[in-house]
Amino acid sequence: MSTASDLLEIRPEGLYCPPGGFYIDPVKPVDKALITHGHADHARAGHGAVMATSQTLDIMAIRYGEDFTGSRQIANGAQVVNDVSVSFHPAGHVLGSAQIKITHKSTGTAVITGDYSRQPNPACAPFEPIPCDILVTEATFALPVFRHPDPLGEIARVLASIEAFPDRAHLIGAYALGKAQRVIMLLRMAGWDGPIFIHGALQRLCDYHISQGVPLGDLRPATIDRGKKSDFAGQIILGPPSAFAATWAQRFPDPVICFASGWMQVRARARQRGVELPLIISDHVDWPDLTQTITELNPAETWVTHGREDALLRWCELQGRKARPLRLLGYEEEQD
Amino acid sequence: MRAFATLLERLAFTPQRNGKIIHLKQYFAATPDPARGLALAAITGDLGLKAVTPSLLRGLAAERVDPELFAMSYDFVGDLAETIALIWQPASTTTDVPLPELVDELSNTPKSQLPARIANRLDTMSANDRYAYLKLATGGLRVGVSGRLARMALADFGSLPLAEVEEIWHGLTPPYANLFAWAEGGEKPEAAAHAPFRPVMLSTPTDLAALNGYDRAEYVAEWKWDGIRVQAVSDQGTRRLYTRTGDDISAAFPDIIDALDFDGTLDGELLIKRDDIIAPFGDLQKRLGRKTVSRKMQESHPAHMRVYDVLMWEGHDLRALPFAERRGQMDQIIKTINQPRIDLSPLLDFATWDDLAALRADPPDAVIEGVMIKRRDSPYLGGRMKGPWFKWKRDPMLIDAVLMYAQRGHGKRSGFYSDFTFGVWDADALVPVGKAYFGFTDDELKELDRFVRNNTTETFGPVRALKPLKVVEVAFEGLNRSPRHKSGVAMRFPRISRIRDDKPAAEADQIQTLRDMLN
Ligand SMILES: [Zn+2]
Ligand SMILES: [Zn+2]
Numbered sequence: 021m022s023t024a025s026d027l028l029e030i031r032p033e034g035l036y037c038p039p040g041g042f043y044i045d046p047v048k049p050v051d052k053a054l055i056t057h058g059h060a061d062h063a064r065a066g067h068g069a070v071m072a073t074s075q076t077l078d079i080m081a082i083r084y085g086e087d088f089t090g091s092r093q094i095a096n097g098a099q100v101v102n103d104v105s106v107s108f109h110p111a112g113h114v115l116g117s118a119q120i121k122i123t124h125k126s127t128g129t130a131v132i133t134g135d136y137s138r139q140p141n142p143a144c145a146p147f148e149p150i151p152c153d154i155l156v157t158e159a160t161f162a163l164p165v166f167r168h169p170d171p172l173g174e175i176a177r178v179l180a181s182i183e184a185f186p187d188r189a190h191l192i193g194a195y196a197l198g199k200a201q202r203v204i205m206l207l208r209m210a211g212w213d214g215p216i217f218i219h220g221a222l223q224r225l226c227d228y229h230i231s232q233g234v235p236l237g238d239l240r241p242a243t244i245d246r247g248k249k250s251d252f253a254g255q256i257i258l259g260p261p262s263a264f265a266a267t268w269a270q271r272f273p274d275p276v277i278c279f280a281s282g283w284m285q286v287r288a289r290a291r292q293r294g295v296e297l298p299l300i301i302s303d304h305v306d307w308p309d310l311t312q313t314i315t316e317l318n319p320a321e322t323w324v325t326h327g328r329e330d331a332l333l334r335w336c337e338l339q340g341r342k343a344r345p346l347r348l349l350g351y352e353e354e355q356d
Numbered sequence: 357m358r359a360f361a362t363l364l365e366r367l368a369f370t371p372q373r374n375g376k377i378i379h380l381k382q383y384f385a386a387t388p389d390p391a392r393g394l395a396l397a398a399i400t401g402d403l404g405l406k407a408v409t410p411s412l413l414r415g416l417a418a419e420r421v422d423p424e425l426f427a428m429s430y431d432f433v434g435d436l437a438e439t440i441a442l443i444w445q446p447a448s449t450t451t452d453v454p455l456p457e458l459v460d461e462l463s464n465t466p467k468s469q470l471p472a473r474i475a476n477r478l479d480t481m482s483a484n485d486r487y488a489y490l491k492l493a494t495g496g497l498r499v500g501v502s503g504r505l506a507r508m509a510l511a512d513f514g515s516l517p518l519a520e521v522e523e524i525w526h527g528l529t530p531p532y533a534n535l536f537a538w539a540e541g542g543e544k545p546e547a548a549a550h551a552p553f554r555p556v557m558l559s560t561p562t563d564l565a566a567l568n569g570y571d572r573a574e575y576v577a578e579w580k581w582d583g584i585r586v587q588a589v590s591d592q593g594t595r596r597l598y599t600r601t602g603d604d605i606s607a608a609f610p611d612i613i614d615a616l617d618f619d620g621t622l623d624g625e626l627l628i629k630r631d632d633i634i635a636p637f638g639d640l641q642k643r644l645g646r647k648t649v650s651r652k653m654q655e656s657h658p659a660h661m662r663v664y665d666v667l668m669w670e671g672h673d674l675r676a677l678p679f680a681e682r683r684g685q686m687d688q689i690i691k692t693i694n695q696p697r698i699d700l701s702p703l704l705d706f707a708t709w710d711d712l713a714a715l716r717a718d719p720p721d722a723v724i725e726g727v728m729i730k731r732r733d734s735p736y737l738g739g740r741m742k743g744p745w746f747k748w749k750r751d752p753m754l755i756d757a758v759l760m761y762a763q764r765g766h767g768k769r770s771g772f773y774s775d776f777t778f779g780v781w782d783a784d785a786l787v788p789v790g791k792a793y794f795g796f797t798d799d800e801l802k803e804l805d806r807f808v809r810n811n812t813t814e815t816f817g818p819v820r821a822l823k824p825l826k827v828v829e830v831a832f833e834g835l836n837r838s839p840r841h842k843s844g845v846a847m848r849f850p851r852i853s854r855i856r857d858d859k860p861a862a863e864a865d866q867i868q869t870l871r872d873m874l875n
Contacts (some may be wrong), residue, residue, distance in 0.1 A: 163425075163428060163432055164421065164425055164426075164429055164443050165428045165429045165432070165433055165442035165443050166442075167446065167483075169440070222484065285442065286432070286433050286434075286438070286442075287368055287369075287435070287438060288433070288434050290369065291368070291369070292772075294371065295369065296369050296370065296371070297369065298369065328432070329426070330428055331428045331429070334424050334425055334428070335422075335424065335425065338422055354451055356529060
């Protein structure tokens, strides 16, 4: 007799659904891939066919070029793929991010969360809880030390710092997809109506968010014309973390280096990056939300993809829940 | 408490010394006595709260959190107080308890009641306050502020001469109300204690190329002995032996204390000396860090002080005199003291810097770690400044070793595999010979971390066993025989000086190379 656990198996390319004949977020090129969201470790170029939300497909085209896959299929309602039915549901992680629900009429339902968050995020649709037999969850911040604070409180720290150091530029490191737009939206919610300056690497994804109805407001390129360094005093500038390692940051007046990431909860992590103002803003579930989600969905089995799986497995054991690690390789820890 | 917690957070994330000083000054200006004095004492390590041990904290955590989940969290965070601060169930409402009240409670609560008191406090604090509170309770603040930097901030705050603050500091006790009063325009406090510690004069490193830019005639040189730098003080019957950071180690060296039969302050090197033979540093190490020392130990490991300088003598402050003059007085002083345990470090005879280089290359004693070079006209100045005194250390010993095990670093390096055990070949097996935690650049650290993640053969708890592939050059300052180690040797100050990707593991050094270095 087959069970819900026959819906998925691990192959070197990644998580595979035998009755559907497709992979989910494979780490190597495959014939047919279902993609949860546009982050580089989940969405790779070179597959034969990709099914994803229309926003994720757009984002992949922006990042990898129009020819990132052989063929594209927009996920829209429940669709039959071979012996299973698949549907995509908001994950609350980044624009276009989805959980993937796979149903087989005789064996049951599996939900692959991809990356997800249950904090309100003004830059994307909220997470939708879906009952299932097998929950395949991420575990990026699966340690009981991770409790993400109210992100508006973190933004208030930036604004207080600008008030205290009006002559210094405030440089915020934020990943180009999702985090940057969320930080901008939070600044807008906190009342920062002025221009926000962005590094060139953020431009296209910000433009795309605006086209999708996310009102990012007055964004300007963070380029310095000769002799105008002081124009950035008391201003907010966003750039991808990689730009901070380069000399880019040095062009601004006595910058306060801020970094928006869930990892900023741990002081040593912040100091390693030379961060002066750590902002604990994460697009992943923290420990309370992760454990609460499992409790709420109450799946028969919990499978853990990437992150701190050991701690989550231990928690499941203490709760008397059936759980297993997938130990998928190729996902990066640091992207948040 | 909240203001103190905010101060600690700001200090921890402000890399520049000047920035730290500004934060401290703002705190001193905005905080009343005695809170600011207690905070200052906490930062300089003078608060003396000793009852809260790491094991007490672990016990608290174990009552609230599954031990396995706690261990995984601690491994990731890398700091016990921070792990507990973060993992503790958040408070529904928080209270801002004044710092003096908490300090008083931590010092006066009976030990048996302390865990419950601390748990109650943690229950009503924010995570940031919990962190500061636990750091306060355990003593090690680790915010990158040395005692000296804190005193600089205080001097700056009150526009006081730093040297005068340093000088009276050891006679003062927390919460330093009289010191803050002075900083705010009041009377300068009397240095209450007898036999105070005086700021020690330190040297900066140099080499032959740099020395060639200086006039040989303006300098004298002496051996740099491989012991620990100390200051011996005898003042109206009170005798003290201090380390160069002002820690009082009198209790561990009663033999030296007995010999301080004079009135003055001497600067020198603490050594172990048997008859005419100076023992290696390892012998001295056996006597360090003790609260008391047995007669037997005093006989088998007799302490000795080799004098470099004199600061005070029979009521006179000699520090403003040129070195050459102080040195002249020292000859007479050592004769007057007339104690076999105290002698004078001899000056070296050399005509040119090259002569000195030759002496340094071939010292007459194995317990010499280089030469000290001093300007004849230099007054004795507390602190480390470039110019008056140089140290020119012997080149480190080097071996090529293979990385065997790695462990995640703590503190600043948490998250990276940065603690390495390395080994050399004994026939065709690797035998571990030491551990190194530093020496590499940040980029090299990332490279090593990547190597560890990709070449792990086995894990034992937090330790990863590695494929024997990575050769590193290890530099160290000396080698002691050690029956405790499988290899029979123990290195001093080993660090990874270079990554030898050019070298296959089979060509790393043999254990015999190390054994030969012992002799
Ligand atoms: Zn993601
Ligand atoms: Zn991910």
